Amino acid sequence: MSSWIVTNLWLIPALPFAASLVILSLSNVRRKSAAALAVIGQLLALAFSILAFLPTLQTHGFRVVQNFNWFTFGEQTLRLGFILDPLAAAMLMMIALVGLCIFVFSVGYMAEDRNFVRFFAYLSFFSGAMLGLVIANSLVLLFIFWELVGLASYLLIGFWIERPSAAAAAKKAFVTTRIGDMGFFLGMLWLYNRSGTLLFYDGGNGCLESAGLAMLGASPAVAGFIALLIFCGAAGKSGQFPLHVWLPDAMEGPTPVSALIHAATMVAAGVFLVARVYPLFSLGAINGVTPSLTVVVWIGVTTALMAALIAVAQADIKRILAYSTVSQLGLMMVSLGVGGVAAGIMHLLAHGFFKALLFLGSGSVIHGCHGEHDIRKMGGLRRPMPVTFVTYAIGMMALSGVPFFFSGGWTKEEILHATAHWPRSHATYYLMLAGVVLTALYMTRQIIYVFFGNSRSASERVHESPRVMTTPLIVLAICAIFFSVLLTPAWPWLHTYLTGESAQFELVRLIQPMFFVSLVLVGAGIGFGIWMYRNAGAPERNRPAEIDPLEYAQPALFRFLANKMWIDELYNRTVVAFSWMAAHLSDWMDRYFWDGLVRGFGAIGQLFAIFTTSVDERGINAGVDETTAGARSLGRVMSTAHSGQIQTYLGVVAIGMLALLLLYAWLA
Amino acid sequence: MVGLITAIIFVPLLGALAVCTWPQKNGRPIALMFNVISAACALGLWWKFDTAATELQFVERHEWIPAINAEYLVGVDGLSLLLVLLTSLIIPFAFLARPLPGGRGFYATMLVMQSALYGTFTAQNFVLWFLFYEMSLIPAFLLIKIWGGENRDRAATKFFLYTFFGSVGMLLSFLGIYFAKGTFDFTTLASLGKHGLLTGRLAWLAFAGIFVGLAVKVPLFPFHTWLPDAYQTAPTGVSMVLTGVLSKMGVYGFVRLLIPLFPNQIKIVGPWLLVLAVCSIVFAPLAAWAQRDLKRMVAYLSINHLGYCMLGLFAVAASPVVAAEIDMHAALSGVFMQIFNHGITAAALFYFVGLLEQRSGSRRSVDDFGGLMQRTPLLCGWMSVAMFSSLGLPGLNGFIGEFLIFKGSFAVAAAFTAIAVIGLLITAIVFARAMQSLFSGPLAESCSAFPDLLRKEKLVVVPVTLLMFVIGIAPQFMFNIFNTTVVQMSRLLS
């Protein structure tokens, strides 16, 4: 039974794709069938995912690939394939489950929307592409799904198409990720060139297996470059510095989209990609350190800290979460970079649950507040929205990394643990610790602003969301808590599942030094947050109500952070302006320089023509176009010979004949 | 008994006659009928085509001008067949485009051009080939000149002078070759080419003549400045044919003539040719970015897409290193795929621009539209598919060709390929910008009365788009057409 799905893995992405196609062909009023189709498609995908997950439990280091020919060009063949291994199976489970919750949530959240049907078509399309991405056994196939999730993201960010800001954000996301993708594309070409195959695993001949790696290992520098180029793609998709700018803007999309694509799944694809091709990164590693991994670490650290800092000063509820996502993705990258692949993936999975929970929670809040995004206008929501509040608090704890009860705490500890043992530098470890404090701080700030204090302008007449929206919240909250069962050091089942070992139960390992470090840091972050924001949203001494406490204390710093460190402005002034200038320059060159050059040649020819035909000199300065005019004036001169008198013509013919006759006689 | 190829060449000519003598004003039904016949012939060719055979197929050879050793010699290999199929597809597609200049003359001229195109792609002898090559030029000129829009005189003259100048150079070069070798036969010349057809300065002159002639036709940077004007002003259907098929004549010429005949010369100037190709790839979309006129924008992107073809060809033929077999096969297959894909995609883009133009009353600046998605979701949806295909989104046809071209050229010209990737990026930017300003935002007042895709338009759009999907997902049937040719050709080159 289960082996059947193992050999038919394509079914998992195919079902949502099929659902999407059917929904697209529905008319705009068939709302119920659209939603039902999407949910059924996703449900089946989840069922198949579970079926596919089961066999991977039976053996350690389970890995089945099915490769097939895509096409034959010349005498060569391009092969694609699907893979099922613990990494893929775990991702499948997470994506299908979170996806299902979000699909259900969307039924409620988007109920009023005009383009409800189209929304579900896009959402199913995304789900299919994302599921396909994680089971791809070929870099090409991965790239194909990679681009398709990018397309889905583009369509869904710009879903409210009548808003110019949504369209601009969609364009920005598309272009920015594509910059990274071009690096990915080049890396893929290079890898193909070097190893002769793009299949990851192919019975020993894949590019990630001994034969392929041996071919690459001949020049480790090249392998490093290839890895870095691929990392460009990962950085673009996962919002790593300096390509992170699109992700916060992507919050223009509907909230379920933000939850599914820009928090739980697609943005994590970059992390997944690095984990998938990890052998390339670690090729020729000494002590687990390679130049490419070092780059990954530093990019990750920069991103994590920068985004956490910016999150502290944002006012838009979704933007805070977006920056938090960027920060967490940076954390995962750090984990991968320092060698903690399993830790990174575990955090990815856990993050998928709790960040989706947080986003759906924020969606519920926004829904309740009639579309308001600004946290400074909310307040006191814990009473009218109890379910949302409790689940949101659970999500917040998990994100902050409160130890012991919440999944995020365990995975974060594991990452910190890996970072602490990185031989290259200890600075990353301390910077990561700072990141943990900041995370706790901005989440505390947000929750105080939104749920505590007095109700402000937007939070009047607030209602709890309908059941269809709260149920997914509850499911996800349960996941966020009970997922930690698989994560504890006492029984590190997920860790061993991913690394292919067997888990031993040992209660002693539950208490580790990192546990206390984490406890202190999170406590400090939350405590500082409560102290600082205890009166947020209300006037306090000399501070008016609408001014943020931090802004009051450190106006310059706050402005710097609130404006996202002016990175967007910097890009606009440099990269964007430069490209735009280049575009205009090209256009100008084309219109005037190249065309002028050609006209110049035309003019030379024309000059020659003028000499030989003694046509008037009017057209000397003109170009190709004027040549016709020249020809026309020549024609005018010639046409005076055409009197229209047939006798003249006949006479000329006779003279011509005579001339020919004489010529002939003379020759003979 | 008339051979299938002769039939396919002459059916459109008969069609042109029939259209001229047709009593009704509207020549479209009869023109389309003849298109169906020629498409049936093309399908027949495909049906009977032996994909494993290495030599030319359906060869017809008759005495023609014995004095100069010129025969009527036609035949197809994989590449020719591909282009014949493309022609059979694009011409009726162009006839269904709008806004459409009326009158029988338009259809008759188009049909004459179609015949010339078939001839160009099947002729295996230079004299015959050149005859058809030039025969396509005149209808194209007339179509721009008579039925064009604003600035048509200027654009038509520019087009004519450019291409004609190129053709003259090519003719002279071939006369030089003829006097040296005494034959016009492509196959014979190609087998002679390996050892150098000509020597010394003469060889370079002949090379330059043919190169410029073909580079103008493709067009390759910096011989491209006629193109934006011509495509912009030509009526939609003509633009579709110009970009979909006529530009392929240049690429075809490179594959069939220049590369087999002058392998040594190409090797020497190779890097410079690659520079030109990369310039086409990078500067053209940059210029497209700065355009406001949609047709002009698509025209510039056409230059970019044909630049990929040139990149693949030059990388294989011009690199000092002999490419590995896999890279040669990849690059050549990629180029052939790109020829076909660009043909349908660019034609589809022009078709959609034409639909917009018709709805807006012949305005087509990006500023004239806005928020179309609210008013005409189907039109926008299908048009986006064409756009995504053009920017090389996987799952659609454009990706296959581009991936293979890049794969093949990366191995031999990594630096150039790396720069060329920028072209992919800029193309994406151009389309993202176009989609933003056309489809999204508040509905522009001028667009508030646009009808959505009509049924007859759907009938045109859906099959073409489906073809894009099919090629993008399961392209093997396309590769089958030309795989043997690719293998043959790469043997010739190595």
Place this chain on the structure above:
Amino acid sequence: MTPTLQIFLIVSGALFSIGLLAALSRRHAIFILIGIEMMLAAANLNFIAFWRFGPQHQPPTGVMIAIFSIAIAAAEAAVGLAMVIAVYRHYHTTNVDQLDQLRG
């Protein structure tokens, strides 16, 4: 002395020149037609003469061409005269000086 081929050719050339003279110098359209007919007759004379003096073939090519040429000349004369009438109706003149529709 019997006449040689040369003499016949010279007579034919003279007839041709007279025809040309008529076609070139006279203003009346009918004269032009007459001139053309004479030029054609001169050509026919040439054909017959060459046939008579040249090597004999079966069928007699020169004679055949002369016959066809006469037939075509007749057709030409008919159409030409019809055109003269038509032009006369239109412009009320047969004077070719006044007909310059061909002017470039």
Place this chain on the structure above:
Amino acid sequence: MNSAAFIIIAILTLGAALAAATLQKLMHAALSFAGAFVGVAALFFLLGAEFVGLVLVFIYIGAVAVLIVFTILLTRRDVGKDRGFNWSGVAIAVAVFSGLTWSILKTQSLSIIAPHIRALTVKRVGEALMTSYVWPLQCVGLLLTAALIGALVLVMEEKR
């Protein structure tokens, strides 16, 4: 071949032709035209192409000359107008004539005497027309029909 007969016929022919080209009165010119053609036909007889000579007489005298006369009558109102004469035509004609004569005289191979030949009977001509020349014959028939229709169309009264 009789040399005296040839000289007389040639002089008459050329004289009539010259008259046809130069006479003021159109009707006179038409009659001279007919005369010139009689002369040409006589030359044909002299050359042994009796059948062609007869055809010439029938067609030119019987048909073309009559047509010309009809045309003159139909356009009679125009006859009286002043015509003038283009002297450059004379110069060209003389030049052509001298050029032709010069080149004919210069070519030595042309001074040959007529060989004895088998008589060209009408039967032989007919055989040739119906065998080797049957396609041209059909085409000429088509052409004549077309010319007939064309001439009719041209002279038909224009409909108001």
